[in-house]
Amino acid sequence: MNWMIFSPEICCLATALVFLFLSMAPVDSRRDYIVAIALTGVAVCASLAGIHAQGELFHGTYRIDLFSQVFKSMLLMGLFLVVVISSGLNGIERRYHPEFYMLLTICTLALMMLVSAVHILTLYVALELSSYSLYILVFLRKGRDQGTSSGMKFFLIGASASATMLFGLALLYGATNAAYFRVLIEVIPGVIHQPEVILGLALALCGFFFKMAVFPFHFWAPDVYEGAAHQVAAYISTASKVAVIAVLLRMAALTGGASTHLVHFLAILAIISMTVGNLTAIAQKDLKRLLAFSSIAHAGYVLVGILCISPQGNTSAIFYALTVLLLKFTCFLVVVQVAFDGENIEIDRLAGLHRRSPIMALALMTALFGLAGIPPTIGFTGKLLIFTAAMEKGYFALVLIAMFNVVISLYYYLLVVRAAYLLEPAEGEGALAPMPGAGILAGTLVAAIVAIGIYPTPILELIRAAAMALG
Amino acid sequence: MIVPYSQVLVLAGLLFLMGMFCLLSRRNLIMMVLGLEIMLNASAVAFVGAALRWQHLDGQAVAIFIIAVAAAEVSIGLGLIVWIYRRTGTVDAGCIESDACRID
Numbered sequence: 001m002n003w004m005i006f007s008p009e010i011c012c013l014a015t016a017l018v019f020l021f022l023s024m025a026p027v028d029s030r031r032d033y034i035v036a037i038a039l040t041g042v043a044v045c046a047s048l049a050g051i052h053a054q055g056e057l058f059h060g061t062y063r064i065d066l067f068s069q070v071f072k073s074m075l076l077m078g079l080f081l082v083v084v085i086s087s088g089l090n091g092i093e094r095r096y097h098p099e100f101y102m103l104l105t106i107c108t109l110a111l112m113m114l115v116s117a118v119h120i121l122t123l124y125v126a127l128e129l130s131s132y133s134l135y136i137l138v139f140l141r142k143g144r145d146q147g148t149s150s151g152m153k154f155f156l157i158g159a160s161a162s163a164t165m166l167f168g169l170a171l172l173y174g175a176t177n178a179a180y181f182r183v184l185i186e187v188i189p190g191v192i193h194q195p196e197v198i199l200g201l202a203l204a205l206c207g208f209f210f211k212m213a214v215f216p217f218h219f220w221a222p223d224v225y226e227g228a229a230h231q232v233a234a235y236i237s238t239a240s241k242v243a244v245i246a247v248l249l250r251m252a253a254l255t256g257g258a259s260t261h262l263v264h265f266l267a268i269l270a271i272i273s274m275t276v277g278n279l280t281a282i283a284q285k286d287l288k289r290l291l292a293f294s295s296i297a298h299a300g301y302v303l304v305g306i307l308c309i310s311p312q313g314n315t316s317a318i319f320y321a322l323t324v325l326l327l328k329f330t331c332f333l334v335v336v337q338v339a340f341d342g343e344n345i346e347i348d349r350l351a352g353l354h355r356r357s358p359i360m361a362l363a364l365m366t367a368l369f370g371l372a373g374i375p376p377t378i379g380f381t382g383k384l385l386i387f388t389a390a391m392e393k394g395y396f397a398l399v400l401i402a403m404f405n406v407v408i409s410l411y412y413y414l415l416v417v418r419a420a421y422l423l424e425p426a427e428g429e430g431a432l433a434p435m436p437g438a439g440i441l442a443g444t445l446v447a448a449i450v451a452i453g454i455y456p457t458p459i460l461e462l463i464r465a466a467a468m469a470l471g
Numbered sequence: 472m473i474v475p476y477s478q479v480l481v482l483a484g485l486l487f488l489m490g491m492f493c494l495l496s497r498r499n500l501i502m503m504v505l506g507l508e509i510m511l512n513a514s515a516v517a518f519v520g521a522a523l524r525w526q527h528l529d530g531q532a533v534a535i536f537i538i539a540v541a542a543a544e545v546s547i548g549l550g551l552i553v554w555i556y557r558r559t560g561t562v563d564a565g566c567i568e569s570d571a572c573r574i575d
Contacts, residue, residue, distance in 0.1 A: 121533050128540050132547050139551060148558050155551055156503055156564075159544060160494055163510035166537065167487050170514045174476065174521030179529040196480075 005053040005064045008072050011043035012079075012109040019102035029097050033087050036101045040080045047073045060180065061119035066469040070318065070462065071115040071246040074325055078239035079108040081329050082231055087435045091229030091342030092140050100140060104235060107133035111243035118181040120169050123247070127165070127207065130243070131158050134236065138228045142342060150220075150227025157220045158210060165207025171200030181254060189256045198261055205251060211244040212299045213292075215273040222284075225292035226344060233288055234332035237295050238325045245302055245321040249314055252306050253470055266307035267398055274300030274405040282412045287345050290412060291331055294371060297409060298324055304402055305386040308393050314467035316385035319460065323370070323382035326452075330367035330445045334360050337438055347416055352425025357432035361420045363442035368413040370449050373406050378453040479520030486513035500555065500562045504548040511541045 003010070018039060022032060051069045056062065082104065092100055110130035117123040135155045141147030173179055175196045176187045191197050206217065213221040225233045255262055277297030284290040302324075305317035337360055338353065339345040354361035370379030383406065387399045452459060486509055493506030515537040522530025556562055 121529075121536055124533070125536060125540065128544070132543065135547060135551065139554060148555055151551065152500070152555060152564065155548065156494070156507075159504075159507045159548070160491070160510065163487075163490070163507055163514065166511065166514040167483075167517065170483070170517035170521060170533075171480075173530060173533075174480065174517060174524060177521075177525040177527060179533070 002055055002057075005050060005055045006057060007050055008043060008047035008076060009109055009112055011039070011046045012076070012105050012112065015039040015043060016102050016105040016109065019098045019105065023098035023102060025098075027095050027097070029089065029094055032097045032101060033083075033089075036083045036086070037080075040076065040083050040105070044073070044076045044080050047076045058122070061122045062113070062116050063118040064116055066462075067246070067318075067466045068116040070466040071242060071321070072112045074242050074322060075108055075111050075115070075239050078235070078242060078325055078329065079104065081333075081441075082235045082239070084437075084441060085234065085333055085336045085435075086231045088336070088340050088342070089229070089231060090340065091142055091231065093142050096140050100137065100231075103133040103137050107137070107235070108239060111239060114243050115246040117247075118250075120173060120179045124162075124166060124169065127211075127247075128162060130240070131162060131211075134158075134232075134240065137232045137235070138224055140232070141227060141229050147227050150223040154220050154224045157217070161210030161217060162207045165204050168200045168203025168206065171196050172204060175200060181250065184254050185256065188254050192255060192259045192262075198259065201251075201255065201259075201262060202265060205248070208244050208248050208251065209269065212241060212248070212302075213296050214269050214299045214303060215276050215296070218273065218276070218296045218299075221296055222289045222292040225288045226286055229342065230288070230332060230336045230339065233291075234329060234336070237291065237328045237332065241295065241299070241328075242321045242325055245306070245317055248303075248306050249317055249470060252309050253314075255309065263307050263309070266303055267395070270300045270303035270307065271398065271401050272300075273297065273303065274402060278405050278408040278412075281409070284412075285346050285348075287335060287347050287350070287416070290347065290416070291328065291335075294409065294413075295324075295328065297405065298371070300405070301383065301386055301402060304390050304395075304398055308389045308395075310389065310393060311464075311467050312385075312389035312392055314470055315460070315464050316382070316389045318463045318467060319385055319456070320382040322452075322459070322463075323378050326445060326449055327367045327370040327377075327379055330363050330442070330449065331371075333438065333442060333445070334364040334367075337432060337435065340433075340435070347419050348423075349426075350416065350419040351423035353420040353432070355425055355431075359439045359442050360432060363446050364420055365417050366446045366449050368417055370453070372410045372413045374410075376450060376453045378449050378456070381453050381456050474520075474523075476520055476524040479523075480517065483513045483517035483520065486510075486516060498563050498565045500552045500564055501549075503564065504545065504552070507548070508541055508545065511537055511544070 051073055053064055053069055055064050107130050110126050113126035117126050138154050139147045139151040178184045178187050210217040274297050277293045281290050281293035302317055302320050305313050305320055370377035373379045373383040390399050490506045490509030494503050497503050515534040518530040518533045552562055
């Protein structure tokens with residue numbers, strides 16, 4: 001067995017073990033932070049070095065190809081970025097800091113296994129492992145009111161969604177006698193018109209819709225984003241979303257585009273998610289709730305790419321995963337800096353951000369424009385790819401509705417930008433004192449968002465090859 | 472095979488619906504976690520039935536894993552319930568949601 005191709009996962013597991021031991025040592029937040037940055041940095045390097053690795057492990061239940069490796073690099077970069085903004089970590093009690101890093105790395109490990117899983121069993125175990133770590137992470141929020149009720153809601157909805165998914169997988173297995181995805185991919189198009197196969201697929205997809213916060217499984221998202229610590233919310237909205245996009249692509253590829261029912265089902269969910277997410281976001285006062293509803297809307301856009309079930313659609317969905325990762329993380333970077341005490345922030349508290357910290361205001365503006373899809377940001381390129389893929393398949397109405405939604409979303413993104421740029425700062429609000437290195441990080445992210453937006457070709461080539469590996 | 476697959480499927484489906492009903496109708500957190508367990512076990516029954524239908528061991532393996540994962544889920548769920556009880560003094564989901572039965 002070739003352990004070299006498993007090295008990113010091993011790095012992640014080793015990091016988790018280190019923090020398991022550190023959690024038993026005396027508390028020292030500074031030490032934990034530095035160790036976490038170093039170890040996750042190593043893991044990112046390992047995943048980038050192994051991006052062209054190929055092979056199968058564990059009796060063919062675990063597939064390593066360009067598709068999975070691209071996603072693993074994105075996941076580890078997400079983990080690394082979230083660890084970087086954890087230097088203050090004031091939303092979580094000091095004695096739980098090693099546990100925070102441990103659960104974060106275990107969750108990333110599970111998500112990495114999720115994108116490589118090609119067997120029902122690996123898929124289920126990886127999904128459960130990642131969910132369980134996230135349940136606890138949400139509960140770790142300091143203060144008795146914040147984490148409890150949202151964590152409870154997250155746990156109950158999450159566990160019931162994964163139970164539903166499992167029942168769907170059982171129906172699929174019962175109908176096809178196939179547990180490997182490569183066998184399912186051959187069998188399913190032939191039996192897709194049996195009701196139990198359609199029901200099984202739809203139920204199996206439910207588990208992932210929950211993780212991605214697609215309507216009707218989106219109720220947890222605003223509460224959890226509000227109730228969890230900023231860093232945890234940043235992780236849920238970036239890394240966790242990226243992994244789910246990968247799994248949804250694999251699941252959608254199973255049908256081979258043979259079922260119009262499934263496409264219609266996905267299209268309806270996409271339309272409702274976009275519309276509900278965008279319309280509800282307009283009414284939000286809390287910045288994190290607003291970001292939660294915007295992720296619901298973005299889940300709808302990604303679904304449009306996924307339901308094309310064509311190489312162009314897959315490419316656009318993978319590219320959009322990268323887009324969401326960069327843009328959402330930049331928003332949360334600003335949230336963490338403005339609310340350094342770990343409390344939730346209202347949009348009004350951003351007033352005068354351009355005076356208090358010009359670089360943070362610039363980062364926020366670029367990220368929000370990116371989310372709204374304004375050129376020359378990466379967000380525009382991502383939306384363009386998705387809409388052209390859908391147009392090629394002839395889903396004109398779907399694209400039109402998505403376009404309307406983009407216009408609606410522009411309104412509330414601009415409200416936030418207005419607060420940051422046009423309102424005067426409140427009395428007594430001096431210059432923002434961000435954590436060391438935050439300015440450089442924000443500058444790098446802004447540069448990346450604009451640079452990939454203007455010249456996406458090299459990354460697009462890589463992603464196109466990855467989409468081909470999906471098969 | 473003594474029991475036809477369709478009947479196993481009916482049993483599993485009924486168990487699943489019962490678990491979901493328990494989850495949705497109860498307000499006590501412990502009973503809700505119990506409902507989740509029933510849903511998971513319904514899937515395990517369906518997997519074992521399918522394994523018997525195809526004379527294929529993969530389904531049995533999945534069922535064993537489901538039992539292990541369900542145990543992990545209960546331990547996490549009960550741990551969280553204990554944590555909630557220490558913080559709020561209640562295990563009633565409605566109370567925690569609305570702050571209605573605060574103790575302090």
